Amino acid sequence: MASATAPIRVGLIGYGYSGKTFHAPLIRAVPALDLRVVASSDPTKVRADLPGLAVMADPTAVAMSDGVDLVVIASPNDTHAPLARLALEAGKHVVVDKPFTLDLAEARGLVALAQRQGRMLFVFHNRRWDSDFLSVRKAIADGVLGKVRHFESHFDRFRPQVRDRWREGAGPGGGIWYDLGPHLVDQALQLFGLPDRVTASLARLRTGARSDDWAHVVLEYPGLRAVLHASMLVAGGSPRFVIHGEAGSLVKQRLDIQEQQLLAGMVPGAPGWGADPDGIAIHDCTGAVAHAPAVAGDQRRYYEAVARQLTQGAIESSAALEALQVMACIEAALISARTGTSVALALTAEERDVSRFAGDGSVSLERRPLNWTHIPCP
Known part of the structure; x- marks a missing residue:
């Protein structure tokens, strides 16, 4: 320590x-x-x-x-x-x-x-502290959607030209699933835990693509499907999150802005840091739509949690085990896309259990089953 x-x-x-x-x-x-x-x-x-x-x-x-x-x-x-x-x-x-x-x-x-x-x-896994994810996490935890049955998470970009960079190359670790898949998977696991099975399709859709630039992956849970999607050919019109529950639906249109702020030279923590002007829309069973402001994002909290863990936490932490679980989903999707089958996670019982690290102060959003409150339609 x-x-x-x-x-x-x-x-x-x-x-x-x-x-x-x-x-x-x-x-x-x-x-x-x-x-x-x-x-x-x-x-x-x-x-x-x-x-x-x-x-x-x-x-x-x-x-x-x-x-x-x-x-x-x-x-x-x-x-x-x-x-x-x-x-x-x-x-x-x-x-x-x-x-x-x-x-x-x-x-x-x-x-x-x-x-x-x-x-x-x-x-x-810095995207745990994005405004878009924190906003939908809060809405689910607050029970405004009732029991979630369909969760859809998009990480789409518009880059029609294949660039000469290792992330888009044919070498080991290239392609959009290795690049963006870990963010999509980690957020889903933070919300819902480990899926039973993974079904995936990966493709090269751009002219001259050397690795996958389109990914569509479904995490299968009892009574819930989590759809994870990433593409390099989306110029617009694709919501960041779409969630359907027994009491309503949620739409979050735009991505967290911290990456754009960093690219523009903003210092993390400066006025306006992580402030998201794009709120969430909640559709209830009557057809009414309510709007709520987005929760502010702050990726500094990732490194603050690392520092806190190194100075205060026990050596054994859930952080590495959670990362192992994300890799199990990444690998299961690759196998599924190659074989055309649904694939169970190749994890041991011990690797599935993060509960023994509860309260260790690790770099986590206190992953646990969310306390859904069912809100019936009148």
């Missing part, structure tokens, strides 16, 4: 889109964290944004540095597992950007290693 008084020294591996846009600003916005060094092949870019910060060309040097307590890995997906393994073996706590690993076996290996080393292992 880190000191409760001294700042936690952080080393960031990778200064591409995720490292530059998300990790560095969010880390620097949390007083308990002290970003000390960045590993990047482009030191000029890092120094332009973060003058005076140490930059190393070799990511392994950061992973093993005596000058850091927490290693944040924001490098290409196929490097996540080997770099995380190296950092854990060097006695560091680790945050890994999503996807956690390329498959469930790698994820299991890292979780076991973290437990042996007595170190904390987290995955960057």
Whole structure:
């Protein structure tokens, strides 16, 4: 466990889109964290944004540095597992950007290693603190929809041209399901827990696509279907969330704005940070529509929770186990899309049980069955 008084020294591996846009600003916005060094092949870019910060060309040097307590890995997906393994073996706590690993076996290996080393292992599920998700979570928890029967979550973009970047390439970990699927899955699991089965279809729809750029995945629960969808060919008209329950329906049109704010250079926590002008619409059984303001988002809370866990929490945490469960769903969808079958999660009974970590202060939204209140139609 880190000191409760001294700042936690952080080393960031990778200064591409995720490292530059998300990790560095969010880390620097949390007083308990002290970003000390960045590993990047482009030191000029890092120094332009973060003058005076140490930059190393070799990511392994950061992973093993005596000058850091927490290693944040924001490098290409196929490097996540080997770099995380190296950092854990060097006695560091680790945050890994999503996807956690390329498959469930790698994820299991890292979780076991973290437990042996007595170190904390987290995955960057920052979208738990998006305004859109927090708004629908509150509506469901408040019971305004009654028992939820259909949950639909879209993470759509309009990028018709295939770009020359590893995320869209044919290599390991490329494609939209590895990129956006972890966010969609993690949010669904936070709301509903583990599904019984996963049914998926993945496709390459853009001309020249080298990896999947369209994903449609259904998580099957008793009496509930959760539809997770991502596409690179949606110019507009696709709601972020559509939820149907026994007492009404909810529509949330637009995505959380924190990514756009970060791209525009806004400092996390500045006035207007996370404020979402797009509220939610609730349709009741009479046809009436009520509108409610969105809950403000704040992805700083992810790193605040990491810092709190490192200074106050027990070493064993639900964070790594929840990340393992997300990977089980990611892998089940890949198998389903390849075989054309519905696939059960390949998890042990112990891996399914996060309840034993209740109250450990981990990086979670206190996942538990929501207290639905049925509101009958008159």
